[in-house]
Amino acid sequence: MTHFAQLSQRTQTKLMTLARPLDANKSDLLLSAEAPWTCVYWLSEGVVRMYYLDQDGQEHNKRFFLAGDLFWPVTHSLRTKAIGFSIETLSPVLGQYWLFDEFKSAFKDNFEWLIFNQIWMERLLEAKLSRERDWLQLTAIARYRQLLVDQPTLIDQVPAHHLASYLGITPVTLSRLKKTHNLNK
Template sequence: MDASLQSYATLLRRFSDIPDSEWQWFAARLHARTLRKYDYFIRSGEQARFIAFCAEGLFRFYYDTENGNELNKSFCGKGDFVASFHSLLLDSPSRLHIQALEDSELWVISYADYIGLYDRHVCWERLGRRMAERLFIKKEQRERELLLCSAEERYRLFVNENPELHERIPLYHIASYLGITPVALSRIRRRINLG
C-alpha cells in the first residue's frame, strides 16, 4: 500500500475500528489528486462533490468580501480533511475557496461514495460522528479565540498550536486569519521578538 494511503488508514483507524474488508472497499474508491501551489480544490460558487485527505501539502480556506478582500477561515495540512462541508451537506454552491498554498497531494473520494459508507458498516458511522465532533471542537475554539482573546493572544495561540505551519504560511495570510492587518501583526511580532 502507498505510504500516504497507509497513513490515511492509520489516521482513520484512530477514530474508528475499520475492518480490513471495509478499508479495502473504501480504498478502491479513492483516487490520488495532485494540486500545484495556488491551484484550487474548490472555488466559491462551485458545487462540492468530493471529500479529500491531505497526504502532503498545505491549504487555506477563505471567503471573498464584497469589496474584493480575502478573509482566511482556516488552514489545513498533512493529515487533515479538505472539503466544503456546507456545500456538501446542503447540496448548494460552496461559499468558500479552498486553495493550495504549496504543491499538495490528496486522496479523494466522491461524497456519494462517502455517504454510502454509512449504510455499509457501523465503523463508518462512528468515524463520521467522531470527525464531526473534531470539527465542532475546532470551530468552537476558533469562535472563543475571536470573541475573548486579544490579537496578540490569538497570534501566540496560533504559533503554539501550529508550530510547523507557522513558518510555511505567509504572514499576510496569518494576519487575515487572526482578523488583523499585516501591519498590526508585524507590531505584535516585534513586541514578542519573532521578527
C-alpha cells in the same frame, strides 16, 4: 492513514480502492464558492486554505489544512448548495480524494458511517467553538500566541499575509506584534 484506523479492514480496503490521486499546483482552486462541495480530501503533502471573499473582494482565511489532514463536506447543505467559501492550494499538494457519495458507500454499514461521521462532527465543532472563543476573548497577540501553541507548523508553512488574515489583522500589524513581543521563529 490514521484517520481510518478505527474502521473495519473491509472499509479501509474499499476506501483505498476508490481513492483518486490528488496532484495540484500552488494556487490551484480545489473548489469555488459558487459550487457545492462534493469531494473528500486527504493531504500527504502541501498546504490548503479555505477562505471567504467579502463584498469588497478582500480575502478572509477561514481554515488551513496541512499534510496528514482529512477534510470533507460534513453537512448535507455543503454537499448540495454553493458553499460560499473557496478552497485553494497554498503550495504544491499531493494526496488523495474521493467523491463524497463513493466515500460514504465504502463503509461497511450505516452504523460504521455514523460513528465515523460523529467523530468528525465533534472535531469540527470543537475547532469552530475554540476559534470563536479566541476571536471573542483574545487580543490579536494572544490569538497569535495561541496559534503558536495549538498549530505551530502553520507558522512555518503558511505565508504571513494569510496568517494575518486568519488572525483578523493586517500583515503589517502581525509583523509589528512579532517584533514587539519577540515572537519571530
